[in-house]
Amino acid sequence: MFTRKEVLERKTGEDGIGRYDFLKQLINEFATTKSFLESKKQTLANLSNFAYDPINFVFFKQLHILDLFLAQLSENSEDLINFSLAGLCNLASDPENKEYIISLNGVYLISQYLSHQNIEIKLNSLTTLYYILETQPHLVTQDILNESESFKSSDDPRLSNLGTVFLEKYKHEVSYSSQGV
Numbered sequence: 001m002f003t004r005k006e007v008l009e010r011k012t013g014e015d016g017i018g019r020y021d022f023l024k025q026l027i028n029e030f031a032t033t034k035s036f037l038e039s040k041k042q043t044l045a046n047l048s049n050f051a052y053d054p055i056n057f058v059f060f061k062q063l064h065i066l067d068l069f070l071a072q073l074s075e076n077s078e079d080l081i082n083f084s085l086a087g088l089c090n091l092a093s094d095p096e097n098k099e100y101i102i103s104l105n106g107v108y109l110i111s112q113y114l115s116h117q118n119i120e121i122k123l124n125s126l127t128t129l130y131y132i133l134e135t136q137p138h139l140v141t142q143d144i145l146n147e148s149e150s151f152k153s154s155d156d157p158r159l160s161n162l163g164t165v166f167l168e169k170y171k172h173e174v175s176y177s178s179q180g181v
Contacts, residue, residue, distance in 0.1 A: 020059045041079045048087035057094050073109045085124035092131035107139050114147035137173040
């Protein structure tokens with residue numbers, strides 16, 4: 001459920017911790033945790049969940065949480081990768097976030113997970129690309145389309161449907177952009 005700033009302030013109260021400070025504490029916990037992987041997973045999952053609400057977008061920008069999500073795409077943990085992709089997907093509805101992700105080579109970083117064996121990672125990767133590429137569909141590559149095409153024959157209906165929808169929206173982009181070259 002999306003929240004308005006006034007509702008958050010009323011729920012927080014005078015002595016409560018504000019959303020910005022809470023997210024900042026999560027970032028600190030992620031950076032300084034002693035029980036490395038499990039705590040990092042939990043913290044990143046929490047950050048990913050907070051990314052769904054547009055009221056948090058300004059805090060995510062101020063705290064550079066998009067950078068954190070993108071950095072975790074180079075980790076060896078499937079959970080860290082999956083939570084990061086989910087967080088990026090949640091943030092991709094914001095035009096500034098889309099442009100920022102694109103500017104940091106995010107399309108390439110995210111598209112590398114289309115062929116991952118973990119179906120949740122595949123789903124989060126293609127869904128994130130679907131939203132990010134709305135503003136710059138010319139960035140769709142033949143490799144992304146090929147992976148999307150392979151999703152159509154998946155036994156998992158979520159993957160099959162997502163591959164079909166992605167292709168319906170973006171298939172003409174590669175053909176069109178390569179004709180103009």
